[in-house]
Amino acid sequence: MPQNLTLLDSPGWNALRKALNQRVVVINERLIPSKRNRVWVVETDVRPVILKRSLSGKAEGEFAHLAKARQSGLDVPFPLYRSEDYMVIEYLPGERCDSLINHMFSIKAAECLAVWLARFHEKMGDGGRPMIMADAELTNFLLCDGRVYGVDLEDVVEGDPMDDIGQLLTSILGSEPIFTPVKFDLCMRLMDAYENESGSETRESVRPFVARHLRLSATTRPLFRRTLLDAARRLEHDGWPVLA
Ligand SMILES: Nc1ncnc2c1ncn2[C@@H]1O[C@H](COP(=O)(O)OP(=O)(O)O)[C@@H](O)[C@H]1O
Numbered sequence: 057m058p059q060n061l062t063l064l065d066s067p068g069w070n071a072l073r074k075a076l077n078q079r080v081v082v083i084n085e086r087l088i089p090s091k092r093n094r095v096w097v098v099e100t101d102v103r104p105v106i107l108k109r110s111l112s113g114k115a116e117g118e119f120a121h122l123a124k125a126r127q128s129g130l131d132v133p134f135p136l137y138r139s140e141d142y143m144v145i146e147y148l149p150g151e152r153c154d155s156l157i158n159h160m161f162s163i164k165a166a167e168c169l170a171v172w173l174a175r176f177h178e179k180m181g182d183g184g185r186p187m188i189m190a191d192a193e194l195t196n197f198l199l200c201d202g203r204v205y206g207v208d209l210e211d212v213v214e215g216d217p218m219d220d221i222g223q224l225l226t227s228i229l230g231s232e233p234i235f236t237p238v239k240f241d242l243c244m245r246l247m248d249a250y251e252n253e254s255g256s257e258t259r260e261s262v263r264p265f266v267a268r269h270l271r272l273s274a275t276t277r278p279l280f281r282r283t284l285l286d287a288a289r290r291l292e293h294d295g296w297p298v299l300a
Pocket residue numbers: 088089090091092093094095106108133145146147148149150152195196197198207208209210
């Protein structure tokens with residue numbers, strides 16, 4: 057019989073008890089949309105928490121990255137407990153940045169995302185080697201109490217910080233409504249905020265990274281394939297469009 061990965065199994069319940077207390081009462085649990093792993097919001101008589109079951113085998117690394125980020129003063133949820141593939145993490149009652157950007161075109165969210173990444177690149181470096189989030193998609197950020205939090209650190213790896221900015225800009229431009237002027241405007245503001253916070257030139261340096269992520273995105277989104285490939289080519293050859 058295939059394993060049902062949408063149900064919480066006993067190692068999951070055990071992790072919850074260890075993180076909170078043995079007699080914890082679970083009031084409600086809800087599976088929430090996620091890209092790769094299984095993520096539940098669990099309401100309990102102690103506090104609401106996130107229970108994440110890693111299907112990628114990267115729970116140990118993710119837990120350590122969350123702890124390091126937290127210690128460095130970055131805005132990430134508090135990692136409470138890990139056992140094997142299960143992690144219990146502080147629940148953040150925030151709004152997802154994909155809806156703030158795609159439905160509300162929030163300039164504040166775009167600028168806070170840039171500041172979050174600049175601080176992440178500054179603080180998470182390992183002996184001078186820059187570490188990047190490597191999954192800088194809008195869905196991996198929440199706005200909570202006026203601050204942006206990065207929630208998904210399973211892919212953190214050594215790399216070029218411009219790759220994160222390129223991925224985030226692609227996530228903004230390439231999510232619906234796709235390539236509208238307001239999206240380009242949000243991207244410009246995000247790049248300016250990153251440049252301000254990090255002191256690194258961004259608009260020009262990031263172009264090849266955006267083009268690469270647009271092409272990667274084209275491989276998984278057949279309906280938008282041509283639009284994404286055209287945009288990558290234009291960005292490389294002509295640069296950023298001039299907004300009136
Ligand atoms: N600490 C948290 N508090 C509130 N919501 C969270 C938290 N962590 C994750 N989420 C929500 O769950 C979704 C999936 O979590 P994520 O860690 O990104 O899983 P995956 O690795 O499968 O992409 C996120 O997009 C976010 O909406």
